[in-house]
Amino acid sequence: MKLLLVSDLHYALKQFDWVHGVADRFDVVVIAGDHLDISSAVGVGVQIVVILKYLRRLQAKTRLLVCSGNHDLNARDAGGERVARWLSEARGVGFAVDGGRVEVDETTITICPWWDGPRGREAVGEQLERDAAQRVGRWIWVYHAPPDESPVSWTGTKHYGDADLVRWIRAYRPDLVLSGHIHQAPFRAGGSWIDRIDGTWVLNAGRQIGPCPTFVVVDTAAQRATWFSLAGNEVAQLDGLPAQPGVALTRPWDPDADPNPV
Secondary structure, eight states: OEEEEEOOOTTOHHHHHHHHHHGGGOSEEEEESOOSOTTSSSOHHHHHHHHHHHHHHHHTTSEEEEEOOGGGOOEEOTTSOEEOHHHHTTTTSSSBOTTOEEEETTEEEEEOOOOOSHHHHHHHHHHHHHHHHHOOBEEEEEOSSOBTTSGGGBOSSSBOOBHHHHHHHHHHOOSEEEEOOOTTGGGSTTOOSEEEETTEEEEEOOOOSSSSOOEEEEETTTTEEEEEETTEEEEEEOSOOOOOTTOOOOEEOOTTTSSOOO
């Protein structure tokens, strides 16, 4: 399986155009939250209409998986916690969203929503427990926030990750977690786009300005992840190379070994 990970596009329509342009080169495209931008001059309602059109266009080209992020919350549930209702209402139109589970190439992929309080957190815990009992082959999570106390959650001044995610990773041991949220992590000293917690690899592509987003290509057959950005490219093998928790295994990207990864 060849998978494309992007996140935190924040209503950057040229970046959505880029994703659409390359989507058919991948078996799976993951957009790991923050499709909208609450600081934009464009109203949230208008943004939702536009982004849903983009998501429908993308799902016509490949298998599309999308989770919500903190910028995507547009309503409150019965308990008063904020939710991305617009995204949950899109369930069934062709792409997988919050709360979903899909099977691709002997891989189970769980898509988690952004949770805003104890009820939402409990629901995510129940989702992971349920999917742990039904997993087939590899197990990948799509989860907007990266784990706390990790290079992928480092802003340059502090860690800003999810401590519950760390607990769930250690309890259920997925093979791979695809995240975002912390834009600066791959670009700051002490930060990274990749980490390993016990036996679980965690990826965060970060965010850059311009027509092309930062992105990660995961090739499960080659057991390789490659990160692309304007700052450069790096590749990591995901085949069980020795790693201490909190230490990423990376090396410079070799264009001769992988001349056309997308």
